[in-house]
Amino acid sequence: MVKKAIFLVMAALLVLTTACSSSGGSGETSGDGSVTLRIAWWGSDSRHEYTQKVIDLYKEKNPNVKIDVEYASFDDYWKKLAPQAAANQLPDIVQMDISYISQYAQNGQLEDLSPYLGNQIKVDDVSENVISTGIINSKQYGVPAGVNVLGFQYDPALLKKAGVDAIPENMTWESYEELGKQTAAKGLFLDGGVAPDIFFHYFLRTKGLSLYNAEGTGLGYDDDKLFVEFFGLMRRMIEQGAAPSPDVANQTKGIIEESDLVKEKGIGVWQWSNQFVALQQVANRPLAFAPMPGPDMEKGLYMQPSMYWAVTSNSKVKEEAAKFIDFWVNDVEANKLIKGERGVPISGKIKEAIAPELSDATKQVFDFVASMEPKASPMSPPPPVGSPEVIASLADVVEELNFGKVTPEQAAATFRKNAEAVLANNK
Numbered sequence: 001m002v003k004k005a006i007f008l009v010m011a012a013l014l015v016l017t018t019a020c021s022s023s024g025g026s027g028e029t030s031g032d033g034s035v036t037l038r039i040a041w042w043g044s045d046s047r048h049e050y051t052q053k054v055i056d057l058y059k060e061k062n063p064n065v066k067i068d069v070e071y072a073s074f075d076d077y078w079k080k081l082a083p084q085a086a087a088n089q090l091p092d093i094v095q096m097d098i099s100y101i102s103q104y105a106q107n108g109q110l111e112d113l114s115p116y117l118g119n120q121i122k123v124d125d126v127s128e129n130v131i132s133t134g135i136i137n138s139k140q141y142g143v144p145a146g147v148n149v150l151g152f153q154y155d156p157a158l159l160k161k162a163g164v165d166a167i168p169e170n171m172t173w174e175s176y177e178e179l180g181k182q183t184a185a186k187g188l189f190l191d192g193g194v195a196p197d198i199f200f201h202y203f204l205r206t207k208g209l210s211l212y213n214a215e216g217t218g219l220g221y222d223d224d225k226l227f228v229e230f231f232g233l234m235r236r237m238i239e240q241g242a243a244p245s246p247d248v249a250n251q252t253k254g255i256i257e258e259s260d261l262v263k264e265k266g267i268g269v270w271q272w273s274n275q276f277v278a279l280q281q282v283a284n285r286p287l288a289f290a291p292m293p294g295p296d297m298e299k300g301l302y303m304q305p306s307m308y309w310a311v312t313s314n315s316k317v318k319e320e321a322a323k324f325i326d327f328w329v330n331d332v333e334a335n336k337l338i339k340g341e342r343g344v345p346i347s348g349k350i351k352e353a354i355a356p357e358l359s360d361a362t363k364q365v366f367d368f369v370a371s372m373e374p375k376a377s378p379m380s381p382p383p384p385v386g387s388p389e390v391i392a393s394l395a396d397v398v399e400e401l402n403f404g405k406v407t408p409e410q411a412a413a414t415f416r417k418n419a420e421a422v423l424a425n426n427k
Contacts (some may be wrong), residue, residue: 011071022139030074034319038091040070042077047341054334067318085109092315093324096142096308102216103385104310105141111311111318112139113325120322122330125347133305133379142308143325146274146343149303150202150370152191152269152290153276155261155283162186162267167290173233176293180242189266190242192259193249194234196398198389199270202292203230205380206300211244217426219419226411231401238402246402256282273365274306274343280361287361289368291375301372302379306343344369386422393418 008391041051042052048071072080078100084090090109104110117123117140123131125196134142152167159167168175175365180190201211203226210220237243244260247347252258260266262283269279272290280287292301309328311321327334332353335345338360351366358366383390394415401411 034066035064035317036066036068037093037317037321038068038070039093039324040077040081040091042072042074042096050339050341053337054328057331057334057337058324061327062237062323064326067324088314090312090314092312092317092321094310094312095145096310098307098382099387099391101142101308101310102136102382102387105136105139106385107425109313110141111315112141113143113311113322114140116311116319116322120319121326123346125349126329127303127346127348128276128375129373129376129378130303130305130346133303133382134308136382136404142305142310142328144305144307144346145309145328146306146340146341146345147303147369148272148274148293148306148343149301149369149376150198150270151273151368151372152268152270152292153261153279153287154290155264156286158188158261158264159183159267162188169292170297171293172295173293177233177236177242180237181240183267184241189244189260190237190268192252192261192266193238193243193268194270196231196394200227200394201380202300202302205302205377206294206296208299208378212380212384212387212390214381214425215426216381216386216423218423219416220380224409224412224416227415228408231398231411232408234398235402235404235408246399261287272304272306273369274341276365276368277359277361280364287364289364291372298375299377301376303369303373303376304379337389340366353426384423384426386425389422390419393422 039055041047043051051071052069055069059065059067070080071077081094085104085107096104101110113121113134117131121143123143130144131140131145133144134140154167161187164179164182168179176190183190197211204210204221207221207227212218213220223360234243238245244266249427252260256262256278259269259279261269261279270292276287276289285394291297294300303366309325311318311325315321329345329347330350332350335350335354336357338345339354339358344366345354351370355363355366397406397411397415397418400406402407406414
């Protein structure tokens with residue numbers, strides 16, 4: 001009861017704050033034909049800076065449109081969005097993360113954009129595999145702001161220093177482990193560890209499965225031997241000195257400058273393609289991409305939206321909001337400002353048009369994504385409601401496993417129990 005009261009007070013305060021700061025709620029058209037949009041996103045200072053330039057460009061080309069902006073860090077963004085949603089005061093356009101889009105869509109807070117595709121939002125030049133990633137329960141709740149793909153980002157010179165000329169073609173998990181033994185023998189980590197939910201999900205997809213079932217009411221695999229196989233391998237990598245122990249990894253987590261690759265203690269790192277440019281800039285020496293391990297890499301690989309643009313249900317100017325999303329997707333000048341920072345553009349024509357504007361590192365990203373896109377399979381449905389809790393539980397369990405506090409079998413059973421309890425709420 002107390003929590004409910006606090007929440008209602010927060011929501012009420014937010015209504016007042018929003019009313020004062022943005023001319024009375026989401027989207028409005030005035031008597032002179034001018035339109036006011038509100039847009040919100042999360043990101044770094046550099047993202048805020050170029051996004052504002054894109055908005056200024058849009059206003060220059062659409063002088064009847066005014067745009068109020070709201071932005072924050074990732075964590076603060078969701079803390080701010082939740083009470084806005086409760087108060088039915090969400091901005092007209094919101095940047096949506098893949099881990100939250102199902103929750104907002106199923107709560108009725110996002111607009112189905114299907115009627116706008118091909119009208120206000122042109123997607124003729126966008127792969128069906130890409131645009132369909134924004135579909136939940138047969139409705140288009142998000143348009144990808146860009147796409148990424150998983151891969152191994154590594155230092156070829158350091159690999160040779162470890163006595164290996166090149167990453168094996170058609171690498172398997174077995175050859176990956178063997179490669180780790182070779183680099184460990186030279187005192188080098190092969191990789192800096194993996195994000196458990198992302199790479200276990202990839203591993204399951206290579207088996208024709210998924211982390212979640214299609215309904216989002218349970219896990220997408222029945223046999224815990226798959227958990228044991230994957231995370232047993234990750235633990236062996238640590239035990240063999242091919243990957244850092246959790247206490248070492250935790251000291252440098254999220255700090256690129258302190259990463260093993262940058263300090264030339266590690267060969268590479270498995271991560272999303274859009275993380276390459278920052279890594280390359282800090283490392284300040286030639287880095288390269290390699291594909292994910294197999295077998296059945298093509299079944300596991302998918303093009304993931306870096307994030308979505310979505311229009312909220314409470315917006316009073318949904319068509320105008322959809323036009324801004326189209327501008328983001330299809331305007332050449334805007335994308336020369338964006339330069340693929342939110343992932344590789346989803347329009348093929350835009351990718352070609354801005355290619356001459358890109359840095360060498362960004363060109364590497366575009367080329368790698370282009371080489372992987374024909375091999376990728378359709379993405380699994382966006383994670384269900386409750387997925388942030390499931391992912392947090394998986395991270396905790398895997399950390400205990402990597403510290404050697406539990407066996408892979410015990411970790412598998414604990415994760416299943418925790419995850420099924422959370423996901424059962426979706427039944």
